[in-house]
Amino acid sequence: MAVQGASSCPQHGTVRITQRARATRAWRRALAAAAAVLALPALAGPALAMPTHPVHRTPEGGFEELMVPSSMGPIKVQVQWAAHGGDAALYLLDGLRARDDFNAWTVETNALQQFANDNVTLVMPVGGQSSFYTDWRSPSNTNGQKLTYKWETFLTEELPAFLEGYGVSRTNNAVAGLSMGGSAALALAAYHRGQFKHASSFSGYLNISAPGMREAIRIAMLDAGRFNVDSMAWPWSPQWLRMDPFVFAPQLRNLPMYISASWGVLGPHDHPDSPIGIFNTANAVALEALSMVNTLSFMGRMNQLGIGAHYSFPMQGTHSWPYWQDQLAAARPDILAALGA
Template sequence: MRIGRPRFENLKRRLLGLSAAALVLPVAAGIAGTAVAGAAPAAHRAPSGGYEEVSVPSSMGPIKVQIQWAKRGGGAALYLLDGMRARDDKNGWSFETNAFEQYANDNVTLVMPVGGESSFYSDWIASSNFNGQDITYKWETFLTEELPDYLATRGVSRTNNGVIGLSMGGSAALTLAAYHRDQFKFAGSLSGYLNISAPGMREALRIAMLDAGRFNIDAMWGPPWSKGWLRNDPFVFAPKLEGLSLYVAASSGLPGQFDHPSKFIDYYNTSNAMALEALSLVNSRAFQVRMKTLGVDATYSFPSTGTHSWPYWSNELFKARPQILDALNAW
């Protein structure tokens, strides 16, 4: 599920069975960067354009955030969430895609929090005991309280924001928007897992998080029968999304224009990315049906080809751009 480089009864069972194995396999690589610590300045208008890296205080300690300021100093912001294998040095959107270039001339600030591997951007109930984690994740608090507090000192609105994420970050984006409607006007899921109560999903996520940093999923939402799982399942909380501008995308899992394996490792990663995306499509289609029964509108993008990998998410971010800018009035 993090994400990386090039990554319905019999068929569905086969996909779900395959997912438990596929979810544990890394398909990612990245580049390193250096954080720039910054105390919140006493400004109340966002800088006009430009890039900055800041260190924002939180209950988890200082969190690095990569920021591209709105071109004309507007107050709108778009939060971009990473995947399961989020790195501690840079947000994947900043180096795996051309997100900065896509929105360089738009009046919206791009906000890319760094870190949160296997976190689902949630407030955990405890620290993970399997890997000796010394802090308890409180990402929902950071993204809806501490980070907005900092951004407000830089002229960014507390109420005119969007959030979009991929894979793990896709379901997290919908969760954050559902429970913080005063903050977010737009939410987008790209290849997200939007029906995590479906058969096999909880087991698959448990295995995936053990592989991605040896995280104990019970420390996140509690054991599988806990209410925390239902709170964080988009399929369950779907009614809370009514009236929100929504964008949901997932591809078929069939190799497409950005898949060109030539070596064994390429074929290995591509096959994993195919399985992951096929599972995401099953989840996203189920979510679509759920939303239709509720009469809740959303924009859906289900390309006939594409795998669980960054070039396709970059494309979807660009496709979602007009809707995002409209929702935030940020042209």
């Protein structure tokens, strides 16, 4: 009897053909299974891809504290990640009395809320009291300091390299600071133009080589942590002059800047209601008036060089956080425009 599909072949030939057909079908099924396995990674797509940088412990727009390695030891850095995953960053520098537990921008102002919906990461280093955010020549010898401040190195080398691992650009940054941080912001931007595209100074001291300024800074630094200004830089040495915005002004050409200071007249945020409150307000008036004199001198130098900046000189305002909060809000559009954020 002939087997179906074997035509008129003899029976032993039919068996061989049937076995060959079964083997062929089995081989095809094996190939199909192998192809399906190989296709799985492609079908999975990004879900199976390994992350290219550390994962944030908080979502986009969230607040996080990082411990960043440095030559000074681990440094706490508070960050608010960009709201939409962007790579731009704004460094916010503290004042002379910077604390070791938090950056004052996070607790004295609404800076986090101001940028909450913006595609820019806020980077707020903690510490650096009386440091002027520069690299010192030696530890302070008036307060037993064990390490040498290396804040410029940290902010322009160690911290950007660390943040790059989280997707933050090393070249699309802005920097802003108040008082001590104001002159430091301009210095960092002047000497690291590849990193910073915008700089803001609020009530900064922008002519620190003017008569009497070094001794005024000496007194202030002794009061804020008993730091010795001579350990930072020798009087009128190249290192000292390098810190002075009035001196390095030519290096600020073509850099977008927001520069502000007030006249020291009491304003809407000043409500002293106790002896200590009156004392602190009187100090804030004097400090702001000195900042205004410095800033006007700096502006004259910039105008002489033909270098432009966005200046803000409100009549009312003292050397205090509510006014710096207002100035940050005023600078925000310029900062975001410079960063494309």
